[in-house]
Amino acid sequence: MAEIRQLSQHVGENVTLRGWVEGTRGHGKVAFLVLRDGTGIAQCVLVKSQLPESVWDAHAELTPECVVAVSGDVREDARAPGGHEIGVTHMEVLATAADYPIQPKEHGVDFLLDHRHLWLRSSQQRAGLRVRAEVEQAIHDFLYDRDFVRVDAPILTGAVGEHAGTLFETDYFGERAYLAQTGQLYIEAACPAFRRVYCFGPTFRAEKSKTRRHLTEFWMVEPEVAFADSDENMRLQEEFVSYIVERALERCGDDLEVLERDTSKLELVKPPFPRISYTEAVEELQSRGSEVEWGRDLGATDEGDLMAERDLPLFVHDYPKQAKAFYMKENPADPRTVLCDDLLVPEGYGEVIGGSQREDDLDRLRERIAEQGLPEAAYAWYLDLRRFGTFPHSGFGLGIERTVAWITGKHHVRELIPFPRLMNRLYP
């Protein structure tokens, strides 16, 4: 059996393809069939006078998503999608698809999400998820090539993450377990083994948010580097993000075209990225009339304002201590702040990375845990990392769906994960 991706190797031959019908049309003596086999799209041409009547009649009955085996001669045709056309010599219907729910008309997004298992077949969805897959492989390749060791962090944890109150909980043989919100704390433990480590996997937030940037289950990559400070951490981030964007531009051109993405803005994404401190960001916002006050975290609106006239990703660094997680290192130059950064991207996509140098001082870390009302016992092992050979280290987390939403230009993250989990959506 041939595949559409390999048609260029079969020009002049008679091949058999199997796949799903995307659409059909007929003109009395000539009819067309657009076939999708998962590796590509091919236009198949049926000439009535050259085919058995049964084949011609079967074509007339085809509906979208029927499965057919098509035999035909492969011809080069620059006008055809994919550059080839199949001159059909035989066709067999392998499966029907009467009343296929998704029709070529406008459906509401709830309807489409209810039929996510079928919506995946649509061209926009295919393109978006192919970019996601490319981004994921690019992430692994970038880190592997730089000697990072992948360290899978646990999902089931006894300790709470950084946002208590938004945890999914489960009974674990009589104990209480929580679904991890981050793998960072765990992989910090692997730095003394491998120096450069990362985890990649699903993370969970039981947040009652209904914004276009929130999922209850989302994927993150979290690199962590021993002996790296906050400055090196940002340099790694800008190289990482630039590499990911470049890979998508290089290898997903067709998909970005299907998505009608204006790629000129992505082509600007090259290191270094500009940096401003949180304090500078607040001053800039205030000078534009914002009422933001020094001390509170920046929200989506603030981020939008900051990025309104910027074309490149922007680091905002050194946030106030009280606005950030307990594990971030106090800034020696200004102890009201911590050595951290958020990476904001243009075009309204906001934050895709949060990073920081980690607090490596045992006493200060214990204080922060107490201040935030977290149970020290759950973090005993994490404190051990500061007791036994503590070391400066930094890392960050990049959200896969937000990054892919930005690269693809899709409005809502829910289309960039195969089966989105939202506050009101657990099906399919």
Added chain:
Amino acid sequence: MAEIRQLSQHVGENVTLRGWVEGTRGHGKVAFLVLRDGTGIAQCVLVKSQLPESVWDAHAELTPECVVAVSGDVREDARAPGGHEIGVTHMEVLATAADYPIQPKEHGVDFLLDHRHLWLRSSQQRAGLRVRAEVEQAIHDFLYDRDFVRVDAPILTGAVGEHAGTLFETDYFGERAYLAQTGQLYIEAACPAFRRVYCFGPTFRAEKSKTRRHLTEFWMVEPEVAFADSDENMRLQEEFVSYIVERALERCGDDLEVLERDTSKLELVKPPFPRISYTEAVEELQSRGSEVEWGRDLGATDEGDLMAERDLPLFVHDYPKQAKAFYMKENPADPRTVLCDDLLVPEGYGEVIGGSQREDDLDRLRERIAEQGLPEAAYAWYLDLRRFGTFPHSGFGLGIERTVAWITGKHHVRELIPFPRLMNRLYP
């Protein structure tokens, strides 16, 4: 700052390394320090007459897992681990590690697992987890190079998996959600979009098992291919497993040496692998005196007996329907059986893959769901895949920890995952 992995580029230079003390010894006038910086191990030599007294005295105080910055001249030395030696010119202690819990003596496994966050630093653990990371990258590379599209399956699901009764459950905004036992059903939905797909991630079984092959949280890769039958499925599996083993042999030689793995047996792992049917397997077992009866699944003991005199992985295919999951396709040649395979590996490691052709007939699938007492409503979307353009397809799941245990020769899977989750273990 230099790194040990790059010492060969610095021969004859004075470099500064930072890392953790693995061990020290002294001989009056000359002392040694083995340094681990996460990228490698280097022997550092201190000559009393050539160093400030403070450095010499500091060396005497060092204990394992202290963090030091060592400056010194890089010399080639074939006898030294890594092939280089550092002639120390200066040393600074950056962090202490008094009373480091893991000492160079025998600890019980419970003690070590309680200190997993520190145990990761030990040479055997580093080696095992580095092989794991290599295997994971090899998996992604193999599939990416063959045009598989990665499709991340959800962890939180409303549907139950294949083993009801061993599910972790959580409250999902008032609904009941379960942690996925497999991503297969979901990625089947993506076959009509991409033909070849796979998911890679953690899966969960709330099983009260305490064997050396069970974890409550373990990682799986699950490839799925449209229009592939059971025979092609097994061919993909043997190529996949052979590639993974080859990559580990090629790129993890040092680690396998640390683990004292006899690699001669792994070098035999090349496709094709022998195949026997379940019925033949039962006959073989019976001929050896086993009381196994046709109809029940093979257990670890049966698998051990089958593999006792085999050096190559072995496919056992076409198990009885009642012993296998509802989604496996009925065998047209013998409807008492399904088109499936388990891949058993030698040396006592048992099953590392379970695969099957999937039932693509709507009515037969509904029957199987009813027979097994599963709630059809939860599978409505899965049945849709048979309603709208159904297609033959096959796939399999490979367990990461079992595969890595086999490759590394480790007895228990719990050492091949960074933070194992066992029935009685949720910490650290």
